[in-house]
Amino acid sequence: METNLRNFSGESIYVGIDSHLKSWKVTVMSDEMELRNFTQEPDSKKLSLFLQRNYPGANFKCVYEAGFAGFNAQRELSSQGINCMVIHPADVPTTDKEKRQKSDRIDSRKLVRGLKNRDFRPLYVPDLQQQQDRSLLRTYDKIIRDATRVKNRIKFFLMFFGLSIPGEFQGKNWTKEFINWLEKLNPGG
Numbered sequence: 001m002e003t004n005l006r007n008f009s010g011e012s013i014y015v016g017i018d019s020h021l022k023s024w025k026v027t028v029m030s031d032e033m034e035l036r037n038f039t040q041e042p043d044s045k046k047l048s049l050f051l052q053r054n055y056p057g058a059n060f061k062c063v064y065e066a067g068f069a070g071f072n073a074q075r076e077l078s079s080q081g082i083n084c085m086v087i088h089p090a091d092v093p094t095t096d097k098e099k100r101q102k103s104d105r106i107d108s109r110k111l112v113r114g115l116k117n118r119d120f121r122p123l124y125v126p127d128l129q130q131q132q133d134r135s136l137l138r139t140y141d142k143i144i145r146d147a148t149r150v151k152n153r154i155k156f157f158l159m160f161f162g163l164s165i166p167g168e169f170q171g172k173n174w175t176k177e178f179i180n181w182l183e184k185l186n187p188g189g
Contacts, residue, residue: 009057015047016112017064018104019073025104027112028055034112037105042069044076051082063115065089071125085115085122093119154182 011030018025019042026047028036036054040046051060062077062084077084092114098106114120126134151174158165163185169178 007057008055011055011058012116013051013055013058013060014112014116015051015060015062016108016110016115017047017062017073018108018111019064019067019069020104021068025108027105027108029112029116031116034109037108039104042073044073045080048077048080048082059083061085061115063087063111063120065092065111066123071131074125075128085120086125087111087120088123091120158185 013035014029016027016029022042023039024042024047025039026037027034028051040050047062051058060082062082064073064084064086066086066088071086074084074086092107092110094110098110155165166181169175169181
């Protein structure tokens, strides 16, 4: 359904996206007023098509908060000629009233207002290769920390039950011999 038949050339249309896993709450605003507020599935191409169909010729500016979805929507919207900014969630000014009456509609309106008023500083959007490299390193680091945490739990469990780790196994590394020693333990007898 087309809401506008006029040409929006030279006009700015601002779009605030409150993104979630299963849906986006979208608020569309012009320089003068709020034009639309709706929910859609999380699909950049559908949003782009909606904007271009309903506001032909407009200069689109979108914003959403960084989160679980990463930078994919930003890349997709930008590739379709839509200026899209990703911001840090802590950079969105929130009144006490908005904190008490939190909703997706209020959040998308805050985003679009802040975008229109130029209140936000965009995050750096890495290229896909850089994002993948960073993600790989962060995942590796997390796995190492998780493994260390589990190893420490096992050591403290042994101490809790009065089992001493032999001196030759006191190093940081868990050797095959140490793991074999652990497997042979019989704490109950």
